[in-house]
Amino acid sequence: MTIPDFLLAAAVFVLAMVALGLVRILRGPEEADRMMATQLFGTGGIAALLLLGVATQAKAVLDVALTLALLAAFASVAFARSASSSKGDDPKETSRQ
């Protein structure tokens, strides 16, 4: 088994793990659970992307992964922000004022 083959197999495995994590997105129950599963999805997706990119010698993949990693927290921050503006402020932050 060559290294590219091994990396491809690892990518399939990580993708399968990510797919299992989808169950948590489906089930919730809390919105935070779903958001968390999306976070795992993001990290797993980056890992699979890197494995694929190195296995197939596709250089531009690194820039795609870089963009994904840079924006990984972005959706979660948007979620936390929308949750705090719709349900009153964070308990820690309000107690300090």
Add this chain to the structure above:
Amino acid sequence: MSLVLDIFTIVAVSAGAFFFLAGTVGLLRFPDTLTRLHALTKADNLGLGLVVMGLLPQAEQPFAVIKLIAIWLFALLAGATVGQLMARAARRERPTP
């Protein structure tokens, strides 16, 4: 030399894949939001870190190495921030566990 590096890649990427497995199992099996969060933020950062470490010997140019490490650092930063934000959001949704 290249054999040693290849073995290093196989070991590190396998270990990374294992942590993705652990993170997914934690995400699916742990009983509540905060414990799931714990499993997830530890496992996916370690998983991606090990995958990145395993891919470093396969990178061809120094610039690719820098990008790979940057990707991991971004993901670490995102994971740490999102962990905090999600924990606060979960506490808001259900204040008394």
Add this chain to the structure above:
Amino acid sequence: MTLALAVDISLALLVLAVAGWIIAVRDTFGAVIGFVAYGLLLALVWVRLAAPDVALTEAAIGGGLTGALLIGAAARLRGTEAAARAEYPGAFTRTLAAVLAVTVAAALAIGVLALPDPAPTLAPAAAAASLATTGVGNPVTAVLLAFRAMDTLLEAIVVLLALLGVWSLAPDRAWGGCPGPRRPVDPDGVLAYLAQLLPPIGIIVGLYIFWIGADLPGGKFQGATILAAMWLLVIWAGLADTPPIGRTWLRVLLVAGPLVFIAIGFAGAITAGAVLAYPEGYAKPLIVAIEIALMPTLVLTLALLVAGAPQRIPPQ
């Protein structure tokens, strides 16, 4: 080779599963989360289809900016969710919608399957001609700004029109004011920490993606999305505020990009014999000038689109 096939099959199944879930799920937030995951998967799919330019756009816009936009929209719609559910359409309407959707999907499938193999394409000719005349190294950038310059121009104008649409939702007294509520800043908070640490590096990455667009996958849209995301992060952490939309500098920058594009386009009618054509030998500098002029416009437009309609009374 079989392993590569396994990757493709698992990706295809995942994409279908997530797409099915987005359609089937009842609550808006669940669908939005599914959409964020879907954007990420699509980026992987585009990489597998050897289209890194599209993958980069999908990673930046589909996964990042659109996700944030939709999450904000879902949060605002939360109050109306129960009322919307009460208006759930009857069996007849739903059957009609299903039949319509299946018909369109079937027609598309037949159309794609009926294509001759290999499908007739202008792509190699267009890419070769654009690369030869412009001197730009990335065929996608060359085609977008030489062969299909009209599309690219209209794209930049469409996002601006979308922003005007969002702004027009503002109440009269807030017109000219700042979009979104003022965020309280928590200097020890984790969000403020992230918003201080990430943007300096993010700006470098965004400019890098913008700059390599001339020769490698990348470009103004992808770079502008990253810069817009970094700015929004700083705004959300409360470290900076959104600018009042009445500011002159803001409005000048918003129209500057399309105006430069249009001016160069019409100059082409005189110097090169056709609108949006470039005179011999000046193609590359003009394309770079257009890209640089569009960059601030796109950053501002994309960030303000996510920031939303003005909510606060304008400062005197």
